[in-house]
Amino acid sequence: MSYDDEQGYGSRDSGGRGDGAYSTLGGTRQTRTRLPDGDPGAPHGRRPARNSRSLVMAVGVVVLLVAAIAFANLGGGDSDSPNADPAAPGNSHSDTTGGTAPTAPTGTDPVTGKNGSIATGFAHDEQGAQSAAANYAVALVSADILKPDRRAEIISQVFTAERAGELAEKFSQSYSQSFLDKLGLDRNGNAAEGFTYVSRTVPVGTKLTAYAQSSSRVEVWCTGVFGTAGVSSTNPVSNDWFTMTLELHWVSGDWKVDSFTQKDGPAPVNTDRTASSADEIAKAVEEYGGFTYAR
Structure with missing residues (x-):
């Protein structure tokens, strides 16, 4: 910034x-x-x-x-001059070719638009690949991925066309009704009345492990809060740490996911902070929006 x-x-x-x-x-x-x-x-x-x-x-x-x-x-x-237009070509505010001041942004703009709630139009470079991976990680571990209607939209927006159909079927098998029952959700991925299902992912950092003009591999270190908020919930909201590895392909002017994997950690030591009530967690999820993430 x-x-x-x-x-x-x-x-x-x-x-x-x-x-x-x-x-x-x-x-x-x-x-x-x-x-x-x-x-x-x-x-x-x-x-x-x-x-x-x-x-x-x-x-x-x-x-x-x-x-x-x-x-x-x-x-x-x-x-x-102090009165010069900061957005004019050649001025330090807009020059991203190495002439910027130490406190000026030096990264490429993360996206040029959005498709629904998911960012699109990532730059065709290393920073663009990392930005895409961070934003896609948030979408793939969101509460909406458990809702069949929203899941179909996310899959079509995030994955390559060649993999979308195959992965849609795998997602449906993974998020079966028996799985949703364990989370206290109905077949549409909604929590019962008086409960709020929470699945909010926050990228902590990204690491590019392979890059070419047509493909890249990015690791995204994440934390987040997951669970069902509500009195007597059998799946209380807790935090987690994990790393997602996304294989990206450059398709039709944007980075898209070809495949991904997930593993636990790295996780820090938990503090002795007092847990908030279920109502506070549910209210926070409703009141605090998410971000578009950039490298």
Whole structure:
């Protein structure tokens, strides 16, 4: 997500220092010693005031010229001015080719659009592959994947066309009615009245393990909260840590999933934090939305 105004900093150091005749710019600061009054012609006599003023003025003119040149060099042209358009080409706010300031975003924009709630239009590069994997991991372990209607949409949006049909059948077998019963859900993937099913995944980081123009492999380290919130729930909401590995293919101008696997961990040590009530968890899920994830 650069606020430095380099010209303002440069102008203060260059313009401000060059305003006086005894500026430190160029090493012109001097110590003036007044000699005893006497005959101007004597060896240690005081020099005529007119000649002294002329010397000071000459030095001042030189210093101001040096300061003006230094200021022009530090300014960097009109594009760095505080009033310049930050979105204009060549300015540090929009230049992602290496000319950005340290605090400016340096990654590629994550997506160009969305298909429903799932991001689409990922960049055709390593960062785009990692962004796609992070967003797809969230969709594949969401509460909607347990709902047959929403599952069909997710599969068509996330997977390649060649694998969508095969994986749709496998998902249906995995999320059978007996499996849904264990979670307290009906055949449509909905919780009973007074209960809220929670499945919220949060990517912690991504790692690219293989990359080519047509395919890539990305590991996504995730945490999340899963379970059924409600009084007397037999499947209370708890947290989990896992890693998903997604094989991606570049198809029709976007990254799509060809296959994926999941394993436990890495998991940190749990703290002794007091668990929130079922109502608090259910309310949080309803009130706090998710994100579009980018590398």
